[in-house]
Amino acid sequence: MSFQGWHHQNEELRNLSLSGHVGFDSLPDQLVNKSTSQGFCFNILCVGETGIGKSTLMDTLFNTKFESDPATHNEPGVRLKARSYELQESNVRLKLTIVDTVGFGDQINKDDSYKPIVEYIDAQFEAYLQEELKIKRSLFNYHDTRIHACLYFIAPTGHSLKSLDLVTMKKLDSKVNIIPIIAKADTIAKNELHKFKSKIMSELVSNGVQIYQFPTDEETVAEINATMSVHLPFAVVGSTEEVKIGNKMAKARQYPWGVVQVENENHCDFVKLREMLIRVNMEDLREQTHTRHYELYRRCKLEEMGFKDTDPDSKPFSLQETYEAKRNEFLGELQKKEEEMRQMFVMRVKEKEAELKEAEKELHEKFDLLKRTHQEEKKKVEDKKKELEEEVNNFQKKKAAAQLLQSQAQQSGAQQTKKDKDKKNASFT
Amino acid sequence: MDPLRRSPSPCSSSRPSSPSTPACEMFGPIGIEAVLGQLKIKAMKMGFEFNIMVVGQSGLGKSTMVNTLFKSKVWKSNPPGLGLPTPQTLQLHSVTHVIEEKGVKLKLTVTDTPGFGDQINNDNWDPILGYINEQYERYLQEEILITRRHHIPDTRVHCCVYFVPPTGHCLRPLDIEFLQRLCRTVNVVPVIARADSLTMEEREAFRHRIQKNLRTHCIDVYPQKCFDEDINDKILNSKLRDRIPFAVVGADREHLVNGRCVLGRKTKWGIIEVENMAHCEFPLLRDLLIRSHLQDLKDITHNVHYENYRVIRLNESHLLPRGPGWVNLDPASPGQLTSRRPFKVCRGAHDVSEDEF
Numbered sequence: 147m148s149f150q151g152w153h154h155q156n157e158e159l160r161n162l163s164l165s166g167h168v169g170f171d172s173l174p175d176q177l178v179n180k181s182t183s184q185g186f187c188f189n190i191l192c193v194g195e196t197g198i199g200k201s202t203l204m205d206t207l208f209n210t211k212f213e214s215d216p217a218t219h220n221e222p223g224v225r226l227k228a229r230s231y232e233l234q235e236s237n238v239r240l241k242l243t244i245v246d247t248v249g250f251g252d253q254i255n256k257d258d259s260y261k262p263i264v265e266y267i268d269a270q271f272e273a274y275l276q277e278e279l280k281i282k283r284s285l286f287n288y289h290d291t292r293i294h295a296c297l298y299f300i301a302p303t304g305h306s307l308k309s310l311d312l313v314t315m316k317k318l319d320s321k322v323n324i325i326p327i328i329a330k331a332d333t334i335a336k337n338e339l340h341k342f343k344s345k346i347m348s349e350l351v352s353n354g355v356q357i358y359q360f361p362t363d364e365e366t367v368a369e370i371n372a373t374m375s376v377h378l379p380f381a382v383v384g385s386t387e388e389v390k391i392g393n394k395m396a397k398a399r400q401y402p403w404g405v406v407q408v409e410n411e412n413h414c415d416f417v418k419l420r421e422m423l424i425r426v427n428m429e430d431l432r433e434q435t436h437t438r439h440y441e442l443y444r445r446c447k448l449e450e451m452g453f454k455d456t457d458p459d460s461k462p463f464s465l466q467e468t469y470e471a472k473r474n475e476f477l478g479e480l481q482k483k484e485e486e487m488r489q490m491f492v493m494r495v496k497e498k499e500a501e502l503k504e505a506e507k508e509l510h511e512k513f514d515l516l517k518r519t520h521q522e523e524k525k526k527v528e529d530k531k532k533e534l535e536e537e538v539n540n541f542q543k544k545k546a547a548a549q550l551l552q553s554q555a556q557q558s559g560a561q562q563t564k565k566d567k568d569k570k571n572a573s574f575t
Numbered sequence: 576m577d578p579l580r581r582s583p584s585p586c587s588s589s590r591p592s593s594p595s596t597p598a599c600e601m602f603g604p605i606g607i608e609a610v611l612g613q614l615k616i617k618a619m620k621m622g623f624e625f626n627i628m629v630v631g632q633s634g635l636g637k638s639t640m641v642n643t644l645f646k647s648k649v650w651k652s653n654p655p656g657l658g659l660p661t662p663q664t665l666q667l668h669s670v671t672h673v674i675e676e677k678g679v680k681l682k683l684t685v686t687d688t689p690g691f692g693d694q695i696n697n698d699n700w701d702p703i704l705g706y707i708n709e710q711y712e713r714y715l716q717e718e719i720l721i722t723r724r725h726h727i728p729d730t731r732v733h734c735c736v737y738f739v740p741p742t743g744h745c746l747r748p749l750d751i752e753f754l755q756r757l758c759r760t761v762n763v764v765p766v767i768a769r770a771d772s773l774t775m776e777e778r779e780a781f782r783h784r785i786q787k788n789l790r791t792h793c794i795d796v797y798p799q800k801c802f803d804e805d806i807n808d809k810i811l812n813s814k815l816r817d818r819i820p821f822a823v824v825g826a827d828r829e830h831l832v833n834g835r836c837v838l839g840r841k842t843k844w845g846i847i848e849v850e851n852m853a854h855c856e857f858p859l860l861r862d863l864l865i866r867s868h869l870q871d872l873k874d875i876t877h878n879v880h881y882e883n884y885r886v887i888r889l890n891e892s893h894l895l896p897r898g899p900g901w902v903n904l905d906p907a908s909p910g911q912l913t914s915r916r917p918f919k920v921c922r923g924a925h926d927v928s929e930d931e932f
């Protein structure tokens with residue numbers, strides 16, 4: 147679909163020579179100033195057993211004391227704890243998030259140990275994807291929580307990787323930049339360390355674990371990255387205690403047999419780790435996370451939802467489909483919920499109706515019972531009444547009879563008395 | 576749970592610098608600063624892109640101005656419109672070059688619009704708006720692919736320089752109509768073209784009248800007030816806003832003045848030096864476009880204008896047929912415009928204004 151008269155000579159991209167100073171050489175500075183005012187985000191995930199020194203190493207790396215209590219060994223499962231901090235160095239503001247795996251390696255059954263970690267990483271990708279898919283979105287303002295670097299702490303056994311380590315790293319390598327490090331490296335002797343490192347690297351290779359490759363395509367950093375890569379995995383020692391070495395204070399661990407200096411490259415690889423992680427490759431780590439790991443997640447997620455790019459001929463607006471699908475899904479769910487609620491309502495009504503019917507029946511029965519009882523009582527009372535009446539009748543009869551007798555008797559008596567009286571009177575006369 | 580610790584929340588909504596993250600005392604340099612150097616290296620390696628569009632009637636010196644800005648012959652031998660009969664319809668011509676200065680590579684695309692305002696009936700500005708929207712559409716299509724490119728080529732117009740003819744009176748209806756439509760899609764920088772035909776006083780009066788016109792019709796030109804991030808930006812940009820539109824003169828010939836070789840126009844009554852602030856304001860335009868605000872122009876195009884386009888497009892997507900459609904943005908009447916704030920995404924720590932659009 148081209149517009150009338152629009153015509154683009156894009157095919158001939160030629161280099162133009164400038165006859166004077168234009169001034170766009172300030173562009174990188176303009177860009178950097180913008181980024182500085184917005185601030186940077188950097189998120190590190192520390193995976194390792196409890197007590198292996200994750201918190202101490204973070205404190206040492208960032209030269210500060212992050213608030214934390216050591217975790218116990220009694221955790222029922224692995225959980226992730228994220229803490230965010232704002233650091234500032236001259237005019238650069240860094241929003242640092244450190245995610246810790248609490249309880250890793252403590253359980254008896256470690257089959258599912260990797261799951262919470264993978265879920266957390268995926269959740270951060272999902273949050274970003276959701277924001278990106280929104281209609282009204284604010285991506286530049288978004289607090290990026292995606293994990294940029296995963297420091298995998300290997301226990302300094304001196305032998306080889308544990309199977310838990312292999313399994314976990316294999317699950318994580320396509321989702322995050324893994325930088326393996328050997329923790330508490332002051333417990334390994336130098337000659338053992340070399341063997342240990344080779345063993346670890348060869349195991350990683352033979353198991354197909356993709357760890358983060360320090361970029362060597364940019365000439366400014368290629369050399370330093372190449373030399374540092376040779377020392378992987380970095381054997382580090384962390385310490386926030388300071389010990390007087392010579393005439394200055396340095397971070398170190400003091401033993402009866404000597405002092406292990408953290409920033410001494412002969413003693414451990416801490417400086418190398420700091421160089422690689424922060425000073426040289428921080429931006430690359432962020433970029434890899436965004437352009438490789440996140441894109442992979444996004445692609446898989448969208449394909450899972452059933453969308454694909456077809457060739458330019460049919461040009462489907464897959465995003466439209468996403469929205470349509472989501473909208474339909476949402477409406478469908480809404481309808482389903484409505485149905486459910488309706489069903490439940492109907493059911494409840496039925497139940498209540500049944501209850502009421504029951505109650506009604508009971509009442510009827512009661513009423514009948516009462517009626518019958520009443521009838522019976524009434525009958526009884528009637529009977530009694532009859533009886534009483536009969537008795538009364540009898541009594542009356544008896545009374546009448548008695549009265550009659552009495553009156554007769556009286557009369558006869560009176561007659562007798564009169565007779566007697568008469569007799570008496572007669573006798574007298 | 577300790578308020579300092581936050582457990583991971585799978586679908587956290589975007590949270591700009593949250594107040595609960597504590598600032599930490601650091602006991603010595605870590606090397607975070609090095610990230611700035613890393614950024615620079617990355618930027619220099621990737622190179623920069625800049626797309627500029629010049630709009631105005633023929634004969635206002637658009638092509639010459641572009642040549643002056645970039646100190647090179649941007650247009651090949653025959654700049655469109657020059658020496659050719661006036662095109663019968665509005666056309667757009669684009670040309671892309673790669674220029675380099677001190678190791679910084681810039682891929683510059685200039686789009687010209689010969690035929691604008693030259694016809695009798697000039698209400699057909701669709702090709703210009705269409706072109707701008709087409710670039711947004713292209714970017715959007717690339718962005719929504721499942722398998723995306725590492726770096727999406729940016730052909731979106733970052734800045735549109737609008738040439739106002741030096742009538743000395745005020746903005747014409749054509750100018751006002753077009754600027755209203757344009758300002759809502761792209762960053763617009765109006766300039767008074769061929770300013771050598773106005774005296775200094777006429778210039779100032781013209782400028783003030785244009786500013787008044789812009790205000791009356793709610794035309795928000797670059798740098799937009801609402802995007803000023805902090806007090807420094809405000810001060811700097813206010814100064815610029817006072818001088819916009821810049822009165823410019825373009826020239827690509829060099830002349831000898833007082834022993835120096837300067838770019839200028841030679842006339843019978845003197846030589847107008849392009850880079851002399853006393854003669855014209857070309858240096859201001861150049862500084863704005865290239866030396867100080869180039870990145871800002873790109874950012875606003877990406878974060879505001881492109882996002883606006885995307886919102887409209889996605890909201891209407893279920894109505895449009897498959898394939899890229901052209902979205903028509905008609906300006907509302909001035910009364911309506913005053914009651915609506917421009918749909919913007921605030922850059923501070925406050926939320927996106929969920930205003931109607």
